[in-house]
Amino acid sequence: MTTQTQDKPVSNGVDTEALIGARGAFAEMPEAASFTFRSTCDWVDGSESRSTINGYFGLGEEHTRKQTFSISSDHPEVFAARDSAPTPPEIALSALASCLTGGIAAVAQHRGIQLHDVQCVVEGDMDMRGILGMDPDIRNGFSAVRVTFAIDADASDDDIRALVAQSQKRSTVFDLMTNPTNVHVAVA
Amino acid sequence: MRHISTVIIGAGQAGLAMSKCLSDRSVAHVVLERGEVAQSWMKDRWDSLRLLTPNWQSRLPGYGFKGPDPDGYMNMSQITRYLRDYAHVINASVEEHTTVHSVTSHGNSSLVRTNKGDWICDHVVVASGACARPKLPQLADAVPESVTQLSLGTYKSPDQVAKGGVLVVGGSASGVQIAAELSNAGHAVTLAVGEHIRAPRRYRGRDIQWWMDRSGVLDVRVKDVDDIDRARRVPSFQLMGDPGVDSIDLNTLQAMGIVITGRLAAIQDGMAQFSGSLANHCTMSDLKIGRLLRHFDDWANRMGIPDLPDAQQLAPTSVPNSPYLMSDLNDGAIRTIVWATGYSPGFSWLKLPVFDPKGMLIHDQGVVASGVYVLGLPFMRRRKSALIDGVGGDAQALSDHLIANRNRRAA
Numbered sequence: 318m319t320t321q322t323q324d325k326p327v328s329n330g331v332d333t334e335a336l337i338g339a340r341g342a343f344a345e346m347p348e349a350a351s352f353t354f355r356s357t358c359d360w361v362d363g364s365e366s367r368s369t370i371n372g373y374f375g376l377g378e379e380h381t382r383k384q385t386f387s388i389s390s391d392h393p394e395v396f397a398a399r400d401s402a403p404t405p406p407e408i409a410l411s412a413l414a415s416c417l418t419g420g421i422a423a424v425a426q427h428r429g430i431q432l433h434d435v436q437c438v439v440e441g442d443m444d445m446r447g448i449l450g451m452d453p454d455i456r457n458g459f460s461a462v463r464v465t466f467a468i469d470a471d472a473s474d475d476d477i478r479a480l481v482a483q484s485q486k487r488s489t490v491f492d493l494m495t496n497p498t499n500v501h502v503a504v505a
Numbered sequence: 506m507r508h509i510s511t512v513i514i515g516a517g518q519a520g521l522a523m524s525k526c527l528s529d530r531s532v533a534h535v536v537l538e539r540g541e542v543a544q545s546w547m548k549d550r551w552d553s554l555r556l557l558t559p560n561w562q563s564r565l566p567g568y569g570f571k572g573p574d575p576d577g578y579m580n581m582s583q584i585t586r587y588l589r590d591y592a593h594v595i596n597a598s599v600e601e602h603t604t605v606h607s608v609t610s611h612g613n614s615s616l617v618r619t620n621k622g623d624w625i626c627d628h629v630v631v632a633s634g635a636c637a638r639p640k641l642p643q644l645a646d647a648v649p650e651s652v653t654q655l656s657l658g659t660y661k662s663p664d665q666v667a668k669g670g671v672l673v674v675g676g677s678a679s680g681v682q683i684a685a686e687l688s689n690a691g692h693a694v695t696l697a698v699g700e701h702i703r704a705p706r707r708y709r710g711r712d713i714q715w716w717m718d719r720s721g722v723l724d725v726r727v728k729d730v731d732d733i734d735r736a737r738r739v740p741s742f743q744l745m746g747d748p749g750v751d752s753i754d755l756n757t758l759q760a761m762g763i764v765i766t767g768r769l770a771a772i773q774d775g776m777a778q779f780s781g782s783l784a785n786h787c788t789m790s791d792l793k794i795g796r797l798l799r800h801f802d803d804w805a806n807r808m809g810i811p812d813l814p815d816a817q818q819l820a821p822t823s824v825p826n827s828p829y830l831m832s833d834l835n836d837g838a839i840r841t842i843v844w845a846t847g848y849s850p851g852f853s854w855l856k857l858p859v860f861d862p863k864g865m866l867i868h869d870q871g872v873v874a875s876g877v878y879v880l881g882l883p884f885m886r887r888r889k890s891a892l893i894d895g896v897g898g899d900a901q902a903l904s905d906h907l908i909a910n911r912n913r914r915a916a
Contacts, residue, residue, distance in 0.1 A: 347862065460827075461827065475792060475795060475796070478788065478792060479789075479792050482785055482788050482789045482792060483789075485782070485785040486785065486789070491782070491785075492782075494781065495767070495770075495780045495781030495782045496770040496771070496778075496780050496781070496782075497770055497771045497773065497778045
C-alpha cells in the first residue's frame with residue numbers, strides 16, 4: 318500500500334528534509350510561497366535572441382543569484398537562419414525533460430529509491446504550416462509531445478513507473494504544457 | 506430555550522450511531538434533522554444510485570443487515586428504510602423538520618439556533634455528513650447559457666436530460682455511473698477525468714469491499730499514513746453497487762462508446778479545454794489499483810485464505826491516441842453538462858473559529874473543539890470513517906471522549 322523504503326541509505330543528491338521543511342513553512346505562511354520568476358530577452362539579429370536569467374521574487378523578497386544565466390535561441394538553416402542556438406520549442410522540450418528528471422530524483426529520494434542512471438528523450442511533433450499561417454486548423458504549438466525515460470534504479474518496474482507518474486503530477490512544465498495558462502503580453 | 510447535555514445535528518447513519526452510543530452511556534441528547542431520518546439518501550441522490558458497499562457491510566452499533574441478500578447493494582429507498590428501522594430500534598430521539606441555523610459559543614456551552622427554537626448544550630456533535638452540498642468548480646460560471654448544467658444535487662435520471670450530447674465532468678463513482686446510464690439511454694457522452702482510481706467490483710471471486718474489510722485496509726488509522734491531508738482527498742473508487750456490473754472503469758466506458766478526455770481545465774469564450782494529462786492519470790490509476798490488488802494477494806497468501814481463484818492482473822487502461830483537448834460548447838454538440846465533481850460538507854452554520862483558510866473544518870480525529878465533535882468525514886479516524894460501516898467505531902470513540910471531557914469539566 319505505502320511505498321517501499323529500503324534499508325540502506327539512499328542518495329540522489331536531493332535534500333528531502335529541506336523540501337519537507339519548506340512545506341511546513343509555507344503551510345504556516347502561505348504568502349511566502351508566492352514566487353515570481355522572470356527572464357529578460359534581447360534580440361541579437363535575425364531570429365537569434367539571447368535570454369538572461371537572474372533575479373526572482375520569493376519568500377517575500379527579491380533574490381539575486383551569484384551568477385547570471387544565459388540561454389540563446391535561433392532557428393536552423395532550413396529556415397534560412399544561422400543555426401547559432403536551439404529553437405525556442407526545443408528549449409521548451411528540454412525544459413519539460415529537465416523538470417520531469419529533477420522531479421524523478423526528488424520523488425525517488427523521498428521514496429527511498431536509489432537512482433543510478435536516468436535519461437529521457439523528448440520529441441515534439443509540429444506541422445510547419447501552422448506557424449506559417451497556411452492552415453487555420455493547424456496549431457502553432459506541438460500537436461503531440463512524447464517523453465521516453467530509461468531509468469536504472471534499485472526498484473521494481475512498477476515503482477519506477479510510479480516515480481515517473483508522480484513526477485508528472487508535480488511538474489511545473491508538464492502542467493504548463495498540458496493545461497491552458499493566461500498569458501498577458503504588453504508593450505511598455 | 507431548552508437545555509440538554511448533547512445536541513446531535515443530522516439523523517443519518519452518523520447521527521443515529523452517535524445517538525445509540527450516547528444512549529448506551531446514559532447521556533441525554535437530541536438528534537436534530539432538517540428533514541426526516543436518512544433525508545439525504547431519500548431525497549438528495551440520483552435515482553439509480555445503490556450503495557457501493559454490500560449489505561453485510563452496513564454495520565451500525567447494535568444493528569446489522571439481516572435480510573436474505575447480504576452480498577447485494579441497497580438502493581436509496583432500501584437504505585432509507587434500513588436507517589429508519591435503526592432509528593426505531595434504538596429509540597432515537599429525533600426532532601424532524603428542524604433546520605439548524607447556527608451553532609455558536611455560549612460561555613462554556615454551545616447555542617444551537619433552529620427554525621423550531623434554540624438549544625443550549627454542553628456538547629454538539631456535527632453529523633450532517635461529508636456530502637451535504639454538491640461541489641461545483643468555479644469554471645461552471647463560464648459555461649454558455651445554451652448549455653444546461655446539472656449537479657449531483659439536481660441530476661436524477663437520464664429522463665430529465667435533453668436529447669443530444671452530454672459532458673460529464675468527474676471520473677469517480679458518481680461520474681462513471683452517471684456517464685454509463687446516460688450512454689445507455691442513448692446520449693453521446695464525453696467524460697472528463699482527472700485523478701481517479703479504478704477498481705473491479707469483484708477480485709478473485711470476492712467483492713472488493715470484502716478484501717478492503719478483511720485485509721485491514723479500511724481499519725488503517727490516521728497515525729498510520731504519512732500524509733493525512735492527501736489520504737483524506739483520495740477520490741471514491743470507480744465502482745457501482747450492481748452485482749451484474751463487474752467493472753465500470755474507463756475501459757468499460759470506452760467499450761460502451763463513451764469518449765474520455767483529460768480533466769476539464771478551463772472554459773474560454775465557450776471553448777472547453779481539457780488537460781493533456783489523461784495518460785498520466787490513467788497510469789496512476791492502473792498503478793494504484795495494481796498495488797492494492799498485490800497487497801490483497803500478499804495478505805491472502807500470508808493468511809492462507811482457502812479456495813481463492815488465482816491472482817489476476819487488470820488490463821491497463823487504454824487511452825485514446827489523441828484525446829480531445831477542446832470542445833466548443835457553443836456548437837450544440839454538448840447540450841448538457843453534469844458536474845460530478847464531488848461534495849462538500851456545507852458547515853456554513855457552524856459559527857466557530859474552527860476552519861482553515863480554505864474553509865476546511867479543523868479537527869483532531871473528530872474532536873473539533875472543547876465540546877464540539879464531528880462525525881462521518883473522510884478518513885476522520887480510520888480509512889472507513891466516511892462509510893456506514895465506519896461511523897459506529899468513530900461514534901463509540903467520540904462518546905467515550907465526550908464522557909471523559911464532561912467528567913473533567915465537572916471536576
